[in-house]
Amino acid sequence: MEKQTQFDPGQSRPAVRRPTRVPARFPGENRAAPAPAPVAETPRETSAEPAAQPNAPVATADARVPLARRPRQLPVQPQTPPAPSVPRRPAPQPEQTAARSVPPAQPVPQQRTAQPQARPQTARRRKTKRTGAQIAWMIVRRTLIVLLTVVLLVVVGVLALCYTIVNGPSPTIRNQLVLTATQTSAMKWAPGVFMPQEEVDRIVADSHVVRQEEIHLDEFAPAVKTDQHGEVVDEWAAAIDGMLYETISGPTFKGYVLLIRDPSRVYVSTSSDFKSNQPGMQIFTGVDRDGAIAAINAGEFWDDGGGGTGGQPLGLTYSLGKMAYNDWSTRTFIGFDSNHQLIVAESMTRTKADSLGIRDAVSFQNGNTLITHDGDKVTLHYNDDNTGKAQRTAIGQRADGTVIMIVTDGRTAASLGATHNDIIDVMVSYGAVSAGMLDGGSSTMMYYRDWYTKYNVDVSTLDENQRRGMVNKFKAFTPPRFIPTYFMVRPEEGAAS
Numbered sequence: 001m002e003k004q005t006q007f008d009p010g011q012s013r014p015a016v017r018r019p020t021r022v023p024a025r026f027p028g029e030n031r032a033a034p035a036p037a038p039v040a041e042t043p044r045e046t047s048a049e050p051a052a053q054p055n056a057p058v059a060t061a062d063a064r065v066p067l068a069r070r071p072r073q074l075p076v077q078p079q080t081p082p083a084p085s086v087p088r089r090p091a092p093q094p095e096q097t098a099a100r101s102v103p104p105a106q107p108v109p110q111q112r113t114a115q116p117q118a119r120p121q122t123a124r125r126r127k128t129k130r131t132g133a134q135i136a137w138m139i140v141r142r143t144l145i146v147l148l149t150v151v152l153l154v155v156v157g158v159l160a161l162c163y164t165i166v167n168g169p170s171p172t173i174r175n176q177l178v179l180t181a182t183q184t185s186a187m188k189w190a191p192g193v194f195m196p197q198e199e200v201d202r203i204v205a206d207s208h209v210v211r212q213e214e215i216h217l218d219e220f221a222p223a224v225k226t227d228q229h230g231e232v233v234d235e236w237a238a239a240i241d242g243m244l245y246e247t248i249s250g251p252t253f254k255g256y257v258l259l260i261r262d263p264s265r266v267y268v269s270t271s272s273d274f275k276s277n278q279p280g281m282q283i284f285t286g287v288d289r290d291g292a293i294a295a296i297n298a299g300e301f302w303d304d305g306g307g308g309t310g311g312q313p314l315g316l317t318y319s320l321g322k323m324a325y326n327d328w329s330t331r332t333f334i335g336f337d338s339n340h341q342l343i344v345a346e347s348m349t350r351t352k353a354d355s356l357g358i359r360d361a362v363s364f365q366n367g368n369t370l371i372t373h374d375g376d377k378v379t380l381h382y383n384d385d386n387t388g389k390a391q392r393t394a395i396g397q398r399a400d401g402t403v404i405m406i407v408t409d410g411r412t413a414a415s416l417g418a419t420h421n422d423i424i425d426v427m428v429s430y431g432a433v434s435a436g437m438l439d440g441g442s443s444t445m446m447y448y449r450d451w452y453t454k455y456n457v458d459v460s461t462l463d464e465n466q467r468r469g470m471v472n473k474f475k476a477f478t479p480p481r482f483i484p485t486y487f488m489v490r491p492e493e494g495a496a497s
Helices: 132-166 171-182 197-206 283-290 350-356 420-429
Strands: 211-216 243-249 254-260 266-270 294-297 317-319 322-325 332-337 342-345 358-364 369-374 377-382 393-398 403-408 432-437 446-448 485-489
Touching: 171 197, 254 294, 254 446, 266 317, 266 332, 266 358, 283 294, 283 446, 283 485, 294 393, 294 403, 322 350, 332 350, 332 432, 342 369, 342 393, 342 432, 350 358, 358 485, 369 393, 369 420, 377 420, 393 420, 403 420, 420 432
Parallel strands: none
Antiparallel strands: 211 377, 243 254, 254 403, 266 485, 294 446, 294 485, 317 322, 317 358, 332 342, 332 358, 369 377, 369 432, 393 403, 393 432
């Protein structure tokens, strides 16, 4: 398409040529077409616009080109629209003398065809190959996040449960949980988190209130065992190493019992002289050092928050006929005199102990007297408010001198633990006329050398500590404790240790 030039009135107008229509030629027509008459051009002055000729034709935008000369229209090619221009302020135009002026030619609008828009190209993310270390760290990181989340939810749930129980409608369950926690070394502080310390002290004080029952000694004879024919059976006929080993069970606990026929074989073994600031010893080390056949943990010891070294006992302590330690504190006293009789008392001084001829003894917290006897009267010291369940260790004696050692499992789904009154009932069932509670919790341990072989126990069902000679299942967050005192049993005379 040719570009049309717009007319500027300030310039001189060119001469207008009259269009001439050429007549069409028909076939067979042989006449010549007349030549167009020349058009005279009038000279124009450049200073002013000439007057319009009245008879001259006006050129318009829709003037037609003769048919013979009509150009072929080409298809309009899509063109990019011109950039918009800032409109200019029109210049002042001079006065026009002509009556008629040629209107400026209108530009032919250009057709715009929609072009398909190209899809924006985004930069492709370059994939980086992770190394094995990066993959391992990613797995570890996600695993740790999951574990921490689970632990946090468990802790929050336990705290909410404890708060609900402590402040809930059941004082019995509340007291039981408080007493269970206070009887451990590492969790004594826990009840004070959920309730005032004054309330905790009141519950503990009420647990020391004792309900005593008196029974005549004749009623305390152990049950006589008979066979299927009704004949009396000697219970010591099946004894091994002069001892009987049995298991017991209660509503919430599982326990183990050792009966030692000769009380003179039982003594207190100490880890050191308690003057050289040495730590305590494990039960395996103690029995190997002394060549003992059996042992249980004994007295209380200094254990700050469950992290003590077990090197120093608490309370009056005797070993092999001599006083081994004394801090002049008042505690439950449990020991044997020179006649091999078990003495249990709520308090004991060194002077009184020497007068009684004490040879081996330890001390434990107040309120742990279980059974005492005076002549033919046997007194059971029940404590109905002491409902805490835990691992327990106790020692008692029959009227015939047989020593009774008891330990119970605790803090597991299979055995929650035994209460104060549970141990009294077990002692009574074995005919004990005197008995006292020893240190318990994570200190509870019973050792009997090769017991699983002597009593045909499947070794595959035992844990590592039991294979070494421990009878009970030691459930604690640490290895077997280092403690200062044990009640040990010597081998029978003439028996190989």
